[in-house]
Amino acid sequence: MSSSNIAVASVRGVSKTYGARKALDGVSVEVGAGEMVALIGPSGSGKSTLLRSITGLHPIDPGGTITVFGDVVQQNGRVTGAVRRARGRLGMIFQQFNLVGRLSLFSNVMLGALGRLPAWRGFFGLWPKADREMAMAALHRVGVSEYAPQRANTLSGGQQQRGAIARALVQGAQAILADEPVASLDPVSARKVMELLVELNKRDGLGVIVTLHQVDYAIRYCDRVIALQKGKIVYDGPATGLDTQRLIEIYGPEYEDAFWEAKA
Amino acid sequence: MTAPVTSPASVTAVPKPPVKSLGAWALDAMIWGGVAVLLLISIDAVDLKNVSRLFTNAENMKGFAADLLRPNWDDWQLYVSKMWETIQIALWGTFLAIFLGVPMGLAAARNIAPVWVVTPVRWLMNALRSIPDLVMGLLFVVAVGLGPLAGVLAIALNTAGVLAKLFSEAVESIDKGPVEGVRATGAPKLHEIMWGVIPQVAPLWTSFALYRFESNSRSATVLGLIGAGGIGQVLFDRMNGFDYSSVSAIVIIVVVAVTLIDMLSQAMRKRLL
Numbered sequence: 336m337s338s339s340n341i342a343v344a345s346v347r348g349v350s351k352t353y354g355a356r357k358a359l360d361g362v363s364v365e366v367g368a369g370e371m372v373a374l375i376g377p378s379g380s381g382k383s384t385l386l387r388s389i390t391g392l393h394p395i396d397p398g399g400t401i402t403v404f405g406d407v408v409q410q411n412g413r414v415t416g417a418v419r420r421a422r423g424r425l426g427m428i429f430q431q432f433n434l435v436g437r438l439s440l441f442s443n444v445m446l447g448a449l450g451r452l453p454a455w456r457g458f459f460g461l462w463p464k465a466d467r468e469m470a471m472a473a474l475h476r477v478g479v480s481e482y483a484p485q486r487a488n489t490l491s492g493g494q495q496q497r498g499a500i501a502r503a504l505v506q507g508a509q510a511i512l513a514d515e516p517v518a519s520l521d522p523v524s525a526r527k528v529m530e531l532l533v534e535l536n537k538r539d540g541l542g543v544i545v546t547l548h549q550v551d552y553a554i555r556y557c558d559r560v561i562a563l564q565k566g567k568i569v570y571d572g573p574a575t576g577l578d579t580q581r582l583i584e585i586y587g588p589e590y591e592d593a594f595w596e597a598k599a
Numbered sequence: 600m601t602a603p604v605t606s607p608a609s610v611t612a613v614p615k616p617p618v619k620s621l622g623a624w625a626l627d628a629m630i631w632g633g634v635a636v637l638l639l640i641s642i643d644a645v646d647l648k649n650v651s652r653l654f655t656n657a658e659n660m661k662g663f664a665a666d667l668l669r670p671n672w673d674d675w676q677l678y679v680s681k682m683w684e685t686i687q688i689a690l691w692g693t694f695l696a697i698f699l700g701v702p703m704g705l706a707a708a709r710n711i712a713p714v715w716v717v718t719p720v721r722w723l724m725n726a727l728r729s730i731p732d733l734v735m736g737l738l739f740v741v742a743v744g745l746g747p748l749a750g751v752l753a754i755a756l757n758t759a760g761v762l763a764k765l766f767s768e769a770v771e772s773i774d775k776g777p778v779e780g781v782r783a784t785g786a787p788k789l790h791e792i793m794w795g796v797i798p799q800v801a802p803l804w805t806s807f808a809l810y811r812f813e814s815n816s817r818s819a820t821v822l823g824l825i826g827a828g829g830i831g832q833v834l835f836d837r838m839n840g841f842d843y844s845s846v847s848a849i850v851i852i853v854v855v856a857v858t859l860i861d862m863l864s865q866a867m868r869k870r871l872l
Binding site for chain 2: 390392419420421422423424425426427429431432433434435436437438446447449450451454457458460499502506
């Protein structure tokens, strides 16, 4: 799978247990640089858990290992000290945008610079001029620069999500992990966000891993699809290989519910 | 799609509405009965039978009331300057309390601090809150002598305990999404708090601090009674000299000043939330 460069994320034998439930059950997968990968599967299949494990937002069970751009971020059931550097290289997009509502859109995007600025500058919000210009350029690129001074919580979902992508750009992220980025958006905003992710992948060569509830989006926008079911990978291959038979295996007989638009 | 409330086709019977269990009734009866018993056995201890004295000592009250109705404004400049001192005590006491309360409040929030930090900090907070500021004032009068500084320190410590508790509860109720958003950029923990937590709690924290300033300007008046500076000290002196006309003037000044602070602070808090 990984073509040339060092892998965005390499996941080896990863399990995650919540009480008696296994959210991930021995998952091993590798995503190469510049890939555009969709993670699909029914609710509770572990796709968000996998994404959040990669960026170290929660620890995995002992035994598994996760490497991000060559740095081991999870080992022996612990999130390692290298995770902050890895997070700086991964832009994370959330279903609920996770912008700080009372800060302006501009300040939110500026927070992308926290990982690389000296701690005192970041603490007091003394952003260097070059970084401020970078933030405006990022906002301009995703098409919401006119909302820069507005409080994030006064913006629509689509505007906030594009702001979140701008924050990832300011981070200088080499890959983007997007956790259900369009699930809270209307179809028009959803398409814009997906097209933006595709553009970042094709034009800037960023690796993209996106969890999607909508199978049609996965097929339309992603080259490679990984399907999870009850914490196990049940499909990993080209999007074109997902036929009706496969989808019934993944989602069960109600697989048509997993389509956003009516199945053609 | 509209379905009838009771569908004739439904096979299973409609379940009965929930009933309060006998155990729940018994528990309710015990709690309310217990409160009633406590009130009854406390009648003697609080001398409730003497309530009639309010009326039998009417002559005393008449003289007192007559003096109160004729406030003596001769020393009004002294009263106003002492009232101002009281407000300054409240101001500095509250400021120092915020200064101590912010780190304690963060360290006592279970969602951002580890349990081995939270537990001792909560003990400290509880200890600070459980010592009334009047007692705290007596201790500081011994430590730093009579005067406003004792009042400032008493208010600062007591309020720090109260604010830390309110602050930590605000932190515990934040939305963790934005914090994760900041964390996912690779920011260190301190930045997560500065940018993910503080913006979320800022309006509530400010409102709590203003509210405490309000109540501290009342507490500072009382603290004067034990020699910790401000208008209370003058009030106590005039009271002991049976100079009820001056007491009346002082009380009027206190009521006006505290009401103004209340109104001002309430107006500010309304704008915040």
